[in-house]
Amino acid sequence: MSITVALVAQGTMGAGVGAALTKGGARVITSLEGRSVESAARARAAGMQSASDPDMAQADFVLSIVPPGDALTFAQRMAPHLRAATKRAVFADLNAVNPDTAKVIAHVIESAGAPFVDGGIIGGPPKEGYTPAIYCSGAQAPAMAALRVHGLDIRVMEGDVGAASALKMCYGGVTKGLTALGSAMMLAAVRAGADHDLRDELAASQPQLTPWFERQIPAMYSKAYRWVAEMQEISQFVAADEAASELFAAVAKFYERMAADHAGDKAETDALAAFLARKPGS
Numbered sequence: 001m002s003i004t005v006a007l008v009a010q011g012t013m014g015a016g017v018g019a020a021l022t023k024g025g026a027r028v029i030t031s032l033e034g035r036s037v038e039s040a041a042r043a044r045a046a047g048m049q050s051a052s053d054p055d056m057a058q059a060d061f062v063l064s065i066v067p068p069g070d071a072l073t074f075a076q077r078m079a080p081h082l083r084a085a086t087k088r089a090v091f092a093d094l095n096a097v098n099p100d101t102a103k104v105i106a107h108v109i110e111s112a113g114a115p116f117v118d119g120g121i122i123g124g125p126p127k128e129g130y131t132p133a134i135y136c137s138g139a140q141a142p143a144m145a146a147l148r149v150h151g152l153d154i155r156v157m158e159g160d161v162g163a164a165s166a167l168k169m170c171y172g173g174v175t176k177g178l179t180a181l182g183s184a185m186m187l188a189a190v191r192a193g194a195d196h197d198l199r200d201e202l203a204a205s206q207p208q209l210t211p212w213f214e215r216q217i218p219a220m221y222s223k224a225y226r227w228v229a230e231m232q233e234i235s236q237f238v239a240a241d242e243a244a245s246e247l248f249a250a251v252a253k254f255y256e257r258m259a260a261d262h263a264g265d266k267a268e269t270d271a272l273a274a275f276l277a278r279k280p281g282s
Contacts (some may be wrong), residue, residue: 003146004026006056006089007063008036008074011226014065015042016125022047024151029056056083061147062091062114065121069229071095075105078120079112090143092117094134096230097167098237106161108139111241115140118161121169126151137163162254169237172246176227177234179216180251183258186217186275187268195275203280211213214276221269228252 004027007018018028029051037135043050056062057078060204064074071093082089093102093111094117109116133152138146138161144154157163169265175246189198202210220227231252238244261268 003061003150004029004059005061005063005147005150006051006059006067007065008056009066010039010043010046010048011065014081015046015048016127017065017121018043018048019046020101020126020131020151021147021208024149026147029059031056049150051076052053054084057085057089059089060087061144062089064091064093064095066095067229068101068233071097071106072101072105076106079108079260080115080120081219082109083240085114086087090117090140092119092136092144094121096117096120096168096172096233097165098233099165100235100236102165103174104164115143117141117144117163119144119162120164120171120275122168122171123268135158135164135167137161138167140208151256158265166237169234172230173238176231176255177248177251179213179220180254182213183220183272184186186213186272190275192272196278199275199278200280211255217272217276220255221258221262221272227255228259232253 002025005021006029007014007021008031010018018030021028028046028048030043030048031053032043032050062078064071065073073092075091078091082091086191089110093105097105106116106118108276115226117136118138119136121132121134125134131151133153133155135155135157137159138159141156145156148154158165186195186198189195229241229247235245235252238248258268
């Protein structure tokens with residue numbers, strides 16, 4: 001018997017997860033209220049069907065895949081509909097939020113009478129031959145295993161609500177933090193006129209790291225605006241370490257600047273693109 005999965009929203013990750021579920025035989029519904037033409041097109045391409053919030057609350061699962069700053073708002077929006085529903089959808093927050101935020105969201109959902117799962121997606125959007133890992137924690141996490149047969153790589157963790165979010169914070173801090181660090185120093189090298197030498201030295205002495213930068217940094221430009229809130233969440237997550245908290249608050253500001261640059265004259269993103277495009281030794 002097919003299951004119904006309500007999924008919000010229809011960004012690159014959400015649409016990718018929706019397409020994987022549709023291909024895996026699940027019925028996927030979503031809300032297109034207030035969404036852009038591009039979002040609606042991605043939803044259609046992923047096989048997602050338009051539905052109202054009350055209809056989504058009647059699904060077997062509700063997956064929240066929204067920008068971190070919107071995670072609590074979406075949970076609050078769905079809570080009255082979950083409370084009024086005739087069945088209890090499993091609500092999984094799969095956003096890059098810190099454990100404290102996840103616990104606040106859990107309280108909102110559980111107060112509405114619905115089971116809550118804390119989750120975190122590690123990796124890029126699903127595509128042919130690839131599916132990211134979706135880590136889940138909390139007492140209701142085992143229920144998410146039902147989505148494995150519908151195309152998702154669900155990994156149930158030991159631990160309460162907050163464990164999956166903590167893993168996501170740590171992993172994102174490493175990968176996105178390193179992307180910011182590399183980008184900042186490449187731009188510094190350009191400003192100082194040391195960019196050709198840095199490009200050559202990285203290729204010579206960091207042969208494993210250089211291809212990673214070549215993949216990760218260009219992919220960052222269009223995503224920087226979404227990473228701002230994630231870095232702020234990480235800053236709160238590591239608040240017990242003042243230096244680390246200040247570090248990720250600064251990374252959030254760096255991505256805010258990169259997002260503005262990408263939306264504007266692209267001076268810095270073009271400089272990074274030129275740095276990465278130049279062949280070592282040329």
